[in-house]
Amino acid sequence: MTETAIEAAALGRKFGRHRKVALDDCSFRLPAGRVCAVVGPNGAGKSTLLSLAAGLLRPTDGTITILGTTPAAARERLAYVAQDKPLHPQLTVADTLRLGRELNPRRWDARVAERIVAEGDLTADAKIRTLSGGQRTRVALALALGKRPELLLLDEPMADLDPLARHQLMAALMADAAEHGTTVVMSSHVVAELDGACDHLLLLGAGRIRLAGPLDDLLAAHRLVTGRADDSLDPHTVVESRTTGRQLTALVRPDGPLGDGWQTTAPTLEELVLAHLRAPEAPALRLDSAREAAV
């Protein structure tokens, strides 16, 4: 097992003739065995990052290392489910699983794949094109988990699932992570859907890393504070602040103890993410110590 699942160094990707920047100067490190949320607004670069990790895109700047090697060399050990869940529409569910088995002869775990399909009440001879979006997601995840990957990359996996299917599939993912130590990377713009399941966070905004690190550490580095608008928050880093009458509410990164005048609480994941999205100018914070750990 490699210690680091993904390491990006000054990673960038530009598209098209106008060199439109999708991802810019991203550096982060994701240790193996984590369940990582990739969060950000539409167009932040989430899908570009996952495609780069899967080796479907090449970086235009910097490097990305997957399981200690290049994405191409790691391909057999990773699985990637794209946002549109591409499957062959004319194949049946059973054919699709057979395809998975034959394309991954040394790794395929039929038991895992079949269990995920069975939970969804799918008939084996149903053609993929007749399935609903949620059922298609289920087959795509069965294919990905059946491969028994060390790194599982999921782009907006839960978007078209009903609440029950979402819970079942998240549970299946977590069970796989518990049993095999699979590293899971999931993108979403619905933060609530990832809360509780993820222990690592990558927040992207406008192609750049805004927050990167273990979720608990990132949450612990921030405080929601309420106090008088005329009190100073120096020397703490203010991510976002709002004044209502005489009252000031802010999300800060404390630098030493906060004064007595401030009432403080720990932010939730959602509060942390929203404050950073509302304040695009707030400085980025990395708590994954990429360089130090790499030495």
Place this chain on the structure above:
Amino acid sequence: MVEYRIDRRSGVATYVQIVQQTKQALRLGLLEPGDKLPTAREVVEATAINPNTVLKAYRELEREGLVEARRGLGTFVRRALSTAPADSPLRTELDAWAVRAREAGLDRDDVDALFTSVLETHFEPDTHIRPDTHMQPDTHIKGDES
């Protein structure tokens, strides 16, 4: 065996919920010394939470001496957490007090608010409401060590 219920909106850290529910099961006698806790896999299959969260909760319970991990076998209960027994004088007094409160016209919420406010004057503040970074070691209720 216990089943954990995770409330994502409670503001209580998920691992703290597992710790609290395990202790509650120990107090109620739903778990006894020698019993096996569900494996991390079993918990996450039922709750869809992160497996590391379950392990963190189990480490916390182990640190408090309530459970022990046996390599390759699972996590087992080491000792019970007993509250005041059902027929203790304390319970009888509280019971009589509840009857009086009801006769005085208090409803369940009034009693709950009153009880909580009295608790807060006599015990350390509860750390499980939106815990600040890490959970402080619990102040055990008297009788825990028996």
